[in-house]
Each structure stands twice: as structure tokens, then as C-alpha cells.
Amino acid sequence: MQIQLEHTWSQIQAELRRAVTDSTYHLWLAPLKARGLDGDVLLVGAPDEIRTWVADRFARVIQSCSETVLGRAARVEIVALDAPLPESAEQVEQTAVPVLTPARRGGQAAADEAFNPKYTFDQFVIGDGNRLAHAAALAVAELPGQAYNPLFIYGPPGLGKTHLLHAIGNYVREYGDGLTVRYTTIEAFTNSFINALNTKAVDDFKRRYRDTDILLIDDVQFLESKAKTEEEFFHTFNALYETGSQLVVTCDRMPRDMNALADRLRERFESGLVTDIRPPDLATRMTILRKRVQHDGVQLADPDAIAPIADRITTNIRALQGALIRVVAFHSLTGRAIDQALVTHVLDGLYPGAAAPRQRTVAEIQEATCERLGVSPEALRSPDRSARVAWARQVAMYLARELTDETLPAIGRAFGGRNHTTVLHACRRATERMASDAEAYELVRALTARLQEPDADRSS
Numbered sequence: 001m002q003i004q005l006e007h008t009w010s011q012i013q014a015e016l017r018r019a020v021t022d023s024t025y026h027l028w029l030a031p032l033k034a035r036g037l038d039g040d041v042l043l044v045g046a047p048d049e050i051r052t053w054v055a056d057r058f059a060r061v062i063q064s065c066s067e068t069v070l071g072r073a074a075r076v077e078i079v080a081l082d083a084p085l086p087e088s089a090e091q092v093e094q095t096a097v098p099v100l101t102p103a104r105r106g107g108q109a110a111a112d113e114a115f116n117p118k119y120t121f122d123q124f125v126i127g128d129g130n131r132l133a134h135a136a137a138l139a140v141a142e143l144p145g146q147a148y149n150p151l152f153i154y155g156p157p158g159l160g161k162t163h164l165l166h167a168i169g170n171y172v173r174e175y176g177d178g179l180t181v182r183y184t185t186i187e188a189f190t191n192s193f194i195n196a197l198n199t200k201a202v203d204d205f206k207r208r209y210r211d212t213d214i215l216l217i218d219d220v221q222f223l224e225s226k227a228k229t230e231e232e233f234f235h236t237f238n239a240l241y242e243t244g245s246q247l248v249v250t251c252d253r254m255p256r257d258m259n260a261l262a263d264r265l266r267e268r269f270e271s272g273l274v275t276d277i278r279p280p281d282l283a284t285r286m287t288i289l290r291k292r293v294q295h296d297g298v299q300l301a302d303p304d305a306i307a308p309i310a311d312r313i314t315t316n317i318r319a320l321q322g323a324l325i326r327v328v329a330f331h332s333l334t335g336r337a338i339d340q341a342l343v344t345h346v347l348d349g350l351y352p353g354a355a356a357p358r359q360r361t362v363a364e365i366q367e368a369t370c371e372r373l374g375v376s377p378e379a380l381r382s383p384d385r386s387a388r389v390a391w392a393r394q395v396a397m398y399l400a401r402e403l404t405d406e407t408l409p410a411i412g413r414a415f416g417g418r419n420h421t422t423v424l425h426a427c428r429r430a431t432e433r434m435a436s437d438a439e440a441y442e443l444v445r446a447l448t449a450r451l452q453e454p455d456a457d458r459s460s
């Protein structure tokens with residue numbers, strides 16, 4: 001009987017695939033499992049985080065597909081995956097359900113800012129902490145303006161909010177049938193607004209942000225202290241919303257925790273879907289690392305060599321990837337194979353005696369770097385581009401990126417108001433130099449170790 005029910009369920013799944021778009025199937029229906037049949041009632045198990053949504057939105061389509069397959073009237077009940085079943089129910093053994101990738105819709109979106117080609121839905125590893133945020137982002141990319149509007153994604157730094165915004169951008173560029181999509185940080189929005197006011201080019205500014213089908217806005221927490229920008233942002237938001245454009249917003253906290261924000265904007269943020277993104281579990285951390293290893297063609301002497309990284313670094317995916325970069329840099333410097341011993345050695349250097357990175361401020365990092373390299377903290381914030389100062393700045397920016405939860409714009413501001421692309425460039429330069437220059441590697445290792453020491457927060 002079990003086999004027959006299992007077969008029936010796979011036929012129902014095939015019907016469902018025909019009935020809904022690939023992404024809807026992938027997001028909401030693929031994780032479902034038939035639990036049993038109790039008379040005319042088909043019991044379908046759904047993971048906790050999507051159960052209510054599936055019951056509200058998809059019970060009817062599941063029912064009609066079930067009726068097609070069963071050839072008779074049926075009622076569908078969405079239950080927990082582990083809910084006890086009535087004794088009378090025929091039960092279905094649990095089997096894995098295949099996952100589909102979204103179909104290509106064709107067409108080319110108009111060019112706008114460049115999106116990071118590495119930040120795609122394909123490269124985004126899904127786990128319990130980000131499943132809803134990912135699903136909502138993909139739904140928005142597939143059906144801009146129709147799925148959820150606005151979509152508000154919040155969570156601590158380094159967990160993939162920017163990645164999801166870029167993934168939407170990349171997806172729309174590729175499959176969006178010519179829709180236009182624009183990404184901005186609140187910092188860039190503010191700068192461009194101030195610039196527009198100064199140059200009396202406000203109309204251009206408005207056109208720039210309002211003539212778009214999809215606006216992706218990163219780090220809206222920075223709106224809080226900027227009354228004028230907030231006002232302008234509110235109008236931009238309304239203009240887009242009223243014409244059916246899609247808005248996607250990221251933030252480090254929920255709208256209701258943005259205390260200094262005007263109520264009307266907070267209400268706007270709350271009017272669509274608000275979803276969080278939480279730190280990844282161990283399995284997700286391992287998958288992220290494995291994906292990175294495969295993507296970058298890193299040769300591991302043992303497939304589990306990277307397990308200690310996933311064990312130790314638990315709250316920030318950027319830090320997780322940072323540790324892997326260090327391992328690869330150490331490997332290319334020393335020629336030693338990447339096995340668990342090498343990984344542990346590098347991690348011990350990075351986080352001596354600690355289970356996870358300690359929190360440091362950017363100022364502490366600047367101070368430690370300057371002391372070590374014999375430059376002044378003022379020089380780091382100045383326009384000075386001499387080799388010595390530039391290198392110190394790159395190292396300090398790299399460490400700030402790795403050891404703090406500050407965003408790129410915030411780090412840029414702490415270095416004399418530089419912008420976030422300068423910080424990204426500095427981090428890249430520091431990484432490259434570490435992989436080719438033993439002295440640079442040792443410098444960054446020693447500074448990291450020092451900043452992780454318990455007494456490091458005392459100024460030296």
C-alpha cells in the first residue's frame with residue numbers, strides 16, 4: 001500500500017509541476033511530502049516554516065491535482081512533517097523530493113549598475129536560517145511587483161542580504177524580459193541626493209531612482225539619522241510603489257526597531273513581507289564552504305579538511321569565507337596540502353583560544369595596524385596614497401571587514417569618508433598580497449592574533 005501511495009504522490013507532484021511555475025514549485029511545493037491518505041483526506045506534510053503559507057495559498061491547487069490523479073473528490077490537509085497520523089490512515093514512507101531549477105524566460109533587461117556576478121541564486125546556499133528570505137527574493141525576481149511589495153529582509157551583518165539583492169538583480173537582467181533594475185545603498189542614495197541638490201540636478205536624480213521597474217536598496221538602517229534623505233526616500237518609495245514597481249529593502253533590524261524613523265516610512269516598510277535572515281546551521285556552513293571550494297577550484301587533501309572552519313565560525317558567513325581565504329593563502333605560500341592539520345593551524349592563528357571571532361571596533365583595528373606599520377591613524381583617514389600608508393590602509397580595511405560586523409559603507413566612512421568600492425578593492429588587494437608575499441601573510445596573521453587576544457581592547 002505504501003508503494004502505491006508513494007507512486008500516487010509522485011503523480012500528484014508531476015501535476016503540480018504542470019500547474020504552477022517552476023519557481024513556485026521549487027519554493028513551496030517541492031519540500032512537501034505526502035504523509036498518508038485517510039479516506040478522502042490526503043495528508044500532506046510541510047516544513048514548519050512554510051506550513052501556514054502553503055495551507056493558505058496552495059491547498060486548493062494541491063487538491064485539484066490530487067483529484068485529477070485519484071480520479072475522485074479529495075480534501076487536502078496540510079500537516080506537520082512529524083505530526084502523528086490517525087490510525088486509519090494509509091501512511092507513506094518519506095523519500096527525498098527532487099529540486100528543480102528555475103526555467104529561463106528569455107529576454108535581456110536594460111543595462112544599469114553592474115551586479116556582482118558571483119551573487120546569484122545558484123550560488124546561494126539555502127538553510128533554515130535563510131529559506132524564507134531566499135524564497136521571497138526569488139519570488140520577487142520572478143514576479144516583480146506581484147509577489148510581495150515591498151520585500152523587507154533584515155538580519156545581522158554577513159548573512160547574505162546584499163547577496164540576495166544582487167541575485168535578484170542578476171536574475172532580472174537575465175530573465176526579466178527587459179525590466180530595469182537598480183541597486184543602491186542608502187549611502188549612495190544620500191550622496192547622489194546631496195550632489196543633486198548642490199548641482200541643482202534634482203530632476204535627474206529623481207529620474208535616476210524613479211524610472212526603474214525594480215529598486216533594490218541596501219542598508220536602510222542608515223536612513224535613521226538623515227531627515228532630509230529620509231523625506232526624499234519616502235517620496236521615491238511612494239512614486240515607485242504607486243506605479244507598481246518592485247521595492248526590496250535590507251536592514252540590520254526590523255522596521256519596528258528603527259526608532260528614529262518616521263512612522264509613515266516604517267508603515268511602508270511593514271506593508272509587504274518582512275522576513276529575517278538568521279545565522280546558518282552547521283550543515284549549511286559546510287555546504288557554503290564546499291561550494292566555495294568547488295567554485296574556486298581549491299584542492300583539498302581530504303574532503304573534510306574544511307570542517308574545523310564550519311565548526312568554529314558560526315555567526316557570519318563573511319568571516320567563514322574569510323577563514324577559507326586565509327587557509328588558501330597559507331597553502332599557496334607554504335605549498336602545504338590543505339588537510340585538517342593545516343586548517344586548524346591557520347584557525348588557531350586567527351582565533352587563538354576562542355571559539356569565534358571577537359568583536360573589535362574599526363578604531364581598535366586602525367590603531368593596532370598603525371602601531372605595527374609605523375603610520376599614524378590620521379594618515380589612514382587622509383588622502384595620502386604613498387605605498388606605506390596605502391598598504392596600512394588596505395590591511396586595516398581588510399581586518400575591519402573580517403573582524404567587525406560593520407558594513408562596507410561604514411568602514412569606508414571610518415577611513416576618511418571613502419566609499420564602499422574602495423573598501424572592496426582594498427580587501428582584494430590585501431588578499432592577493434597575502435597569497436603571494438609571506439611577510440604580508442605573517443603581518444595580517446599576527447595582527448589578527450593580537451586583535452583576538454583578550455587584552456587587545458586596551459590601547460597600547
Ligand SMILES: Nc1ncnc2c1ncn2[C@@H]1O[C@H](COP(=O)(O)OP(=O)(O)OP(=O)(O)O)[C@@H](O)[C@H]1O
Binds near residue numbers: 124
Ligand atoms: N546562503 C549563502 N550562500 C552562499 N554564500 C553566502 C550566503 N550568505 C552569505 N553568503 C556570502 O557571504 C558574504 C557576505 O554576505 P553579504 O555581503 O550578502 O551579507 P550582508 O548580510 O549583506 O552583510 P552586511 O549587512 O554586512 O552588508 C558574501 O560573500 C556572500 O556571497
